Each structure stands twice: as structure tokens, then as C-alpha cells.
Amino acid sequence: MTDPHAKSATPPSPHALDTPNRASRAEIWALIRPFWVSEEKWKAWALLLSIIALNLGMVYINVRLNSWNRDMYDVLQSRDYAQFKALLWQFSWLAFIFVAIAIYSVYLKQALQIRWRYWMSQRYLDRWLAHRAYYRIEQGQQGRLSDNPDQRIAEDLQALTSSTLSLVLGFISSSVTLFSFIHILWAVSGPLTFSALGQSWVIPGYMVWFVIAYAVVGSGLVWWIGRPLVGLSFHQERFEANFRFGLIRVREHAEAVALYRGEPQEHAQLTARLDDIRRNWWEIMRLTKMLNVAVNFYGQFAVIFPMLVSAPRYFSGAISLGVLMQISNAFGQVQDALSWFINAFTTLASWKASINRLAGFNADVERAAGMPRHIDVAPHAGSAVTLQGLQLSFPDGAPMMHALDARVESGEHVLISGPSGCGKSTLMRAMADIWPYGQGRIQLPQDAPAMFLPQRSYLPIGTLRAALSYPAAEGSFDDALITRYLGLCRLAHLADRLDVAANWSHALSPGEQQRLAFVRVFLNRPRLVFLDEASSAMDGQTEEVLYAALPRELPGVTVISIAHRETLARFHDVRWHFVAPGEGEGGGHRVEMAPV
């Protein structure tokens, strides 16, 4: 059995960028809204409003610093030492408040972000694990349903929460900055008068128009050059995930790869994945280089541009040095704020992509949860397991098993046999209510807890005690009881390792893992036990010991087992044998019943 990380990962598709699900406004709202009206809402709103207040405080300090800038240069020009000292003090406390606000605005934003992400992730985990959506999404629906639920839950929720906050907070502070500094710029820049076409022209607040033109043209150019980077970085993430997944596969199947001497194959497929990363990375590098040319020229020129355009007024004596510096500073603020709006499109694009993928994931979970169940599995008051007109089909609707009517009395032991691939495990999946294809009715006794043992049991990574107790929580059983059953299942040598944490699916042999699964049965004491070749890796003698122990340790237990070894027949009362359909006879395998 594999590590849970590897289990949850499906091979990431390089086409994951193709997000056919375009989230509607209602879906976007449905994704964003719940947290803000949940039980967490008071803290969330308090944090958000505090952050907004801090951001507005920062804009205010920037406005104060802008006037300070003007005063400082004027004082320097007039060589007024007393005023110079006063301004230095003023700067000190302004800077102190600014630093404090800057630190706490980031800190509170991060706090809000983790609260929101945690809350959303919990909700998504609930939905993914409920109604066995996690299983149905993987089962038979590949290609149609969205890939990588693990990435949706881990990465997209993180991206959604952080990008939404950045966009909202950025929008508010950039709007306020823009409003405040355009106001200042308009007030201090004065009119530009010039002659053209034999006429005299006056442009009021001309710096405002210059900064708008500069930011729109400059940031627009930067955005236009950098636009393909959004897609490329998404691809990069996929390729990285693909590569990581390949490495995990080798790690998880290390023994099989080693026995097959599959290293050259593995090397080739890992190199192919690495090549994808490299190819995409070169594209990213090429674009980043072009982008850096634009960004650096734009940034550097922004330092002298406002001076250049206000120089005529300064040299004509219309404005002081302080005002020149104030214009330059206000120009920078307005330009930054405008650039934010232009660059926000990039963040918006990735935010929208995350939204689309999450909306797709939600739709898949809903579809999986609401998948029509033609096989009705229901509890009933009786003590028998009954199958009424149970037919099994393949996912495409082709018949797998003929209609079956059967009854398993409490305490009865049924052996299911038949050729490989005929549908034995599927019959058990149907009884476990995880196979939706087919029709008919299955009734299980309502007060009889059931336990299904597959050929390879799932062993959680953790202590041996936790693995033995699963699905019950660690600590549910006495050590003395665990030790007794370890002895019964011929695992006494593990008794002193109950507290050892390990990846037990790697540490134990397949036969030991199957014996461990039997310990679980004895500890959890179900009334119904389904064994799907659950002892196939054991030696015949141990297998018989464990089959014999079942009714002795769990008196009255009902056992339905699939097994290939004839020696096990004597532990059963009835045999259900799958018989292949004859020539020209459709409808899948027939099940014949006979006493053993």
C-alpha cells in the first residue's frame, strides 16, 4: 500500500490548464462568500477591516511624507537648520508609524489568509470525503472529471484565498492612493502653457495627464510582454507536479522496479518529464528577459520623467525645489497605483483560473455524490444479507453478472469463486455500496457492523498500533488485547513495536500485512466480514488457522469470502460460483449456488 500522498495523486495532466468550466458570477460568489458568513465571520471581518484600516493608514502616511518631502527640500534650499532638525524628528515618528503599520498589515493579512484557507480546506475535505466522492471521482470517470483533486484542495484553495485578499486589498489601497495623489499632483503641478498651430494652449494639472499617459503606455507594454508568462507558469507547475509524481511512483514501487531491473525505463520517463520542465523553463527565461528590459527601462525612466516635464516651471521660477520633489514623489505614487491596476489583470487571470478549477472540482464532487445509484443498498431489520434481482454492469452499461437472488443467513459462511475478471470483487464492491453500475437491491442487517478486507489492505503511515486499530482510532483497544490477537495471527514478533511509527506497507511483507488485517477484524469485531482474497499471500496453514479462528473469536459472524484455494472450501457452508455465459448467451456471468 502506498503513502497517502501518492495515493491521492493522480498523474497531473499537462492539459490541466484547459479549464472548460467557466465559472459563472454566481459560482464565484458561491466560492468566496461562505467563509464571510460562517461561524468565523466576526473574526474574519474584524481582521479584514483592521487590514483595510492599516492600509489606509499607510496611504495617509505616504501623503504626509509627500508634504514632508516638499518641506525638506525647501528647507535644504533655504539652509534653515532649525527647521531641518524639526523635519528630521517629524520624519522619525512618521517612519516609525509607517514601519509598525507595514509589519502589522502583512502579519494580519497572513493571519486572515490562513484562517480562510484552513476553513475552506476543511470544507472541501468534508465534501470530497463525503458520499465517497473521492472514490467515485477516481473510479471509471477518468477523462471526464477534473484531474488532481489533491491539487485543487492544496494549491487552488491557497491561491484563491491569497489572490482574493491581494486583489481586494490592492484595489482599495491603490484606489485611495490614486485619488489622494492625483489630487496633490493636480494641485501642485499647475498649468502647462504652450503655443502650437499659431495659438496658445493651456493644459491644467498637466502632470496628471502625463503620469496617466506614462503609466498606461509603460505598464500596458510590460503587461503585454509578460502576458504569456501566466500560461507558462501554470504549465511549469503542472510539469513540476508531473515530475514529482514520477519520482514518488518509483519510490513507492521501488522493490518492483528493482526486481524488474526497470531503471532504464524509469530513467527515460523521468527524463522525459524533466525535459518538459526544461523546455518550458527556457520559454519562461526568454520572456522574463524581454520583460526585464521593459520593466527596467520603464522603472528607471520614471525617476527622471517627472523632473523632465516639470523642469521648465522650476527653471522659470514658477515652483520651488520642494514642489519639484513633491511632484516627483506624487508622480511615483500615482504611477505605482495605476500600474497596479494594469498588472492586476495578470493576478486576475490566475485567480480566475483557480476559480474555474475549483468550480469544476465542485461540480465533479456534486456529480459524483449525485451519481445515479441503480443498485439500492439499504439496511433492514432482519439478520440476513439479501440480494434481490442484483445485476452488475460495467461502467459503460455492458452486463457483467446475470440477475442474482440470494440470501445469506446470519452466521453463514459463503465462498465466492470463479475465473479471474468475472466480477467477484465487483459483487463485493456492490455490497459495500461503492459500485453504482447495475440494478437490483441489496439489504444488509442494520445492527450488524461490516468490515471489508481487500487483498491489499490500506495501512496508514503512523504507529503500528494505529495501523492495527484502523478504521477505529488509535488507542481504542487494550494493548493486552492487541498482543493476544497479534499472537493468534502469528505476528507475535511485532508485539514490542506497537509504538513504532513507520510506513508499514513497506516494512511488512504482503502476508504479514494480510495477517495484520485479520488482527483488525478481531479487534473491531464486525458481525459481517467480507474477505476479498484477503489471505492469498499467506501460507496455507496460517490461512486455515485464521479462517478457523473467525467463528471461534467472533461467534455468529457472517463471512462472505472470495478465495481461489480449494482448501478453504471446508470453512464455508455455501458456494457461489461464477460461470461464464455460453456461446451466444449474453448477460454476463451467471452465479450458481451449491452447498460446499
Ligand SMILES: Nc1ncnc2c1ncn2[C@@H]1O[C@H](COP(=O)(O)OP(=O)(O)OP(=O)(O)O)[C@@H](O)[C@H]1O
Ligand atoms: N473501475 C472499473 N472500470 C471499468 N472496468 C472495471 C472497473 N473495475 C473492474 N472492472 C472490470 O470488471 C471486471 C470484473 O472485475 P473484478 O475485479 O470484479 O474481477 P474478479 O472476478 O474479482 O477478478 P480476480 O479474480 O482477478 O480478482 C473486470 O473485467 C475488470 O476489468
